[in-house]
Amino acid sequence: MRAINFSPGPAALPLAVLKQAREEFTDWHGSGMSVMEMSHRGKEFIAIHAQAEADLRELLAIPANYKVLFMQGGAIGENAIVPMNMLRGLTGADYINSGEWSKKSIKEAGKYCKVNVAASSAEQNFTCIPPRASWQLDPNAAYVHICANETIGGVEYHYTPDTGAVPLVADMSSNLLSRPVDVARYGLIYGGAQKNLGPAGLTIVIVRDDLIGQAHPFTPSAFDYKLQADSDSMYNTPPSYGIYIAGLVFKWIKQQGGLSAMETHNRRKAALLYDYLDSNSFYSNKVARTDRSLMNVPFALRDAALDAQFLKGAAARNMVQLKGHRAVGGMRASIYNAMPYEGVVALVDYLREFAKQHG
Numbered sequence: 001m002r003a004i005n006f007s008p009g010p011a012a013l014p015l016a017v018l019k020q021a022r023e024e025f026t027d028w029h030g031s032g033m034s035v036m037e038m039s040h041r042g043k044e045f046i047a048i049h050a051q052a053e054a055d056l057r058e059l060l061a062i063p064a065n066y067k068v069l070f071m072q073g074g075a076i077g078e079n080a081i082v083p084m085n086m087l088r089g090l091t092g093a094d095y096i097n098s099g100e101w102s103k104k105s106i107k108e109a110g111k112y113c114k115v116n117v118a119a120s121s122a123e124q125n126f127t128c129i130p131p132r133a134s135w136q137l138d139p140n141a142a143y144v145h146i147c148a149n150e151t152i153g154g155v156e157y158h159y160t161p162d163t164g165a166v167p168l169v170a171d172m173s174s175n176l177l178s179r180p181v182d183v184a185r186y187g188l189i190y191g192g193a194q195k196n197l198g199p200a201g202l203t204i205v206i207v208r209d210d211l212i213g214q215a216h217p218f219t220p221s222a223f224d225y226k227l228q229a230d231s232d233s234m235y236n237t238p239p240s241y242g243i244y245i246a247g248l249v250f251k252w253i254k255q256q257g258g259l260s261a262m263e264t265h266n267r268r269k270a271a272l273l274y275d276y277l278d279s280n281s282f283y284s285n286k287v288a289r290t291d292r293s294l295m296n297v298p299f300a301l302r303d304a305a306l307d308a309q310f311l312k313g314a315a316a317r318n319m320v321q322l323k324g325h326r327a328v329g330g331m332r333a334s335i336y337n338a339m340p341y342e343g344v345v346a347l348v349d350y351l352r353e354f355a356k357q358h359g
């Protein structure tokens, strides 16, 4: 039996994708090989790779002057790889601090450049996105970095901030492909695959081509965007099985109707859960309503002494991974693309029942 899996990541994948991967596991399309046994330079894998890139480009309507790179190292790796590649001879970059993942990015970037924290919601305990009007941007910054969706705190940008001529860089690890994005408004978008689009080990980078080619000389070759772009992400062996699974997920999203359909699906699930949490005093979510994440919904029980019992009851109903991150406490339901509406219905039914018993 499949669990109703609220894991923040690695997270649930569409069952149809897993079944297709199982079908093709030992013999991909009559090749006599599993995808993980193929040369990345062979015609079979080159076709898988090209199709995955084409489908991702179609889903996000990525303009032709953007490179799509399939890399390794995760978003935490990108925290270093971004400044190495994107400083372009400049000395500093602006970072917006909206929570735990922003903090990690800021700390890592500090090893490579002068970091200007242009705005922070630390004083609000990271329950909101710092309002754009409060940002103290440096016109000479190499880029402005945001975390588009704070997976731990459950705060998300619902607009694309205007940063003028300075390129906007976004960590979209936990909301990429959850809804349409105007890629042209970003200089660079990156994210690990394991939240919303595939297995851990694959990192997606989408970067405007005029911003690459000026990596710092100490940049490892495997992490040089220009080298990777010039060799179709095959300067080193790419995470081939991860690219294959992500490719199946891209096809699945297309079959669901693309990113507008995903947005409708995700808004419907999030509304069901937030509306219930707001409707009573037994549960609470402290995030500013305008900035609430559609993907990660942290919530607290009125009495934290009931947390363990709550999780036990959830597990008995086949609902797993609801424990909140230690930085925030309480609970967190991650409801990425692959979470069906019925999964959120089951959660809300349980929330109601538990509140009735203990309220």
Ligand SMILES: *Cc1c(COP(=O)(O)O)cnc(C)c1O
Pocket (backbone or CB within 6 Å): 009, 073, 074, 075, 076, 077, 101, 147, 149, 150, 151, 171, 172, 173, 174, 192, 195
């Ligand atoms: C999960 C996550 C990360 C870390 O990803 P790794 O794959 O562990 O490097 C970074 N940023 C955000 C927003 C995340 O959700």
